[in-house]
Amino acid sequence: MLSFLLLHADLTYYLILGIGMVLSLIASARVKSTFAKYSEVPSRSGYTGSQVAHAILQAHGIHDVTVEPVPGALTDHYDPTSKTLRLSEPVFHSNSVAALGVAAHEVGHAIQHATNYGALRFRSAWVPVAGIGSSLGIWLVVIGIAMAAGGGSLWLAYGGVLLFAATTVFTLVTLPVEFDASRRALATLQDSRVLDVDELDGARSVLNAAAWTYVAAAAASVMQLLYWVMQLLAVQSRRED
Numbered sequence: 259m260l261s262f263l264l265l266h267a268d269l270t271y272y273l274i275l276g277i278g279m280v281l282s283l284i285a286s287a288r289v290k291s292t293f294a295k296y297s298e299v300p301s302r303s304g305y306t307g308s309q310v311a312h313a314i315l316q317a318h319g320i321h322d323v324t325v326e327p328v329p330g331a332l333t334d335h336y337d338p339t340s341k342t343l344r345l346s347e348p349v350f351h352s353n354s355v356a357a358l359g360v361a362a363h364e365v366g367h368a369i370q371h372a373t374n375y376g377a378l379r380f381r382s383a384w385v386p387v388a389g390i391g392s393s394l395g396i397w398l399v400v401i402g403i404a405m406a407a408g409g410g411s412l413w414l415a416y417g418g419v420l421l422f423a424a425t426t427v428f429t430l431v432t433l434p435v436e437f438d439a440s441r442r443a444l445a446t447l448q449d450s451r452v453l454d455v456d457e458l459d460g461a462r463s464v465l466n467a468a469a470w471t472y473v474a475a476a477a478a479s480v481m482q483l484l485y486w487v488m489q490l491l492a493v494q495s496r497r498e499d
């Protein structure tokens with residue numbers, strides 16, 4: 259049964275996996291190069307990433323979020339469970355246009371958390387479901403479809419596709435969360451005049467490049483899900499013949 263599936267799942271599947279991988283490689287290469295480019299451009303205001311993060315948090319009346327440096331490049335993130343904003347060392351200490359863009363974006367997540375932004379709440383609640391989906395979903399799909407194709411029940415395949423869909427939902431709901439954090443970041447940097455108009459273009463390029471990595475991940479997940487749905491429908495229609 260499994261060999262049946264491996265023969266049929268198949269060139270199309272490897273093509274889909276390959277396209278997804280290439281998209282995400284291109285997207286992450288673009289983030290690195292755009293970030294490197296605007297890391298060389300110091301902002302005229304001279305503030306560092308950490309100073310700007312503190313200032314935006316204060317301005318929004320958020321006093322219970324800790325800002326700390328974290329090793330590595332592009333490792334910046336906001337941790338809602340400990341209310342900690344971790345900025346990668348190059349962002350934390352730097353006054354570049356790229357650093358201020360990234361710092362303000364991460365503060366955007368802290369503001370989403372403080373204001374109970376719906377998409378972030380849903381995304382956080384969905385983390386455990388997506389975790390099960392990504393570890394178990396793909397195996398249930400493969401085994402379930404192989405069993406169904408061999409004449410067994412279709413239920414396992416349905417369950418697998420549903421679990422896999424849970425991970426796809428996660429990659430999709432990540433998009434509004436990320437777009438919103440970047441939108442807030444650019445608006446704040448502009449309104450507070452931390453960055454001038456020409457500097458904002460640089461920060462926008464960095465944040466847009468970062469957004470494309472999430473778009474690539476979501477596209478890859480949607481393509482895989484469609485593939486499994488089509489496999490399931492194909493097995494089902496063969497059985498109904």
Ligand SMILES: [Zn+2]
Pocket residue numbers: 363364367436439
């Ligand atoms: Zn983000």
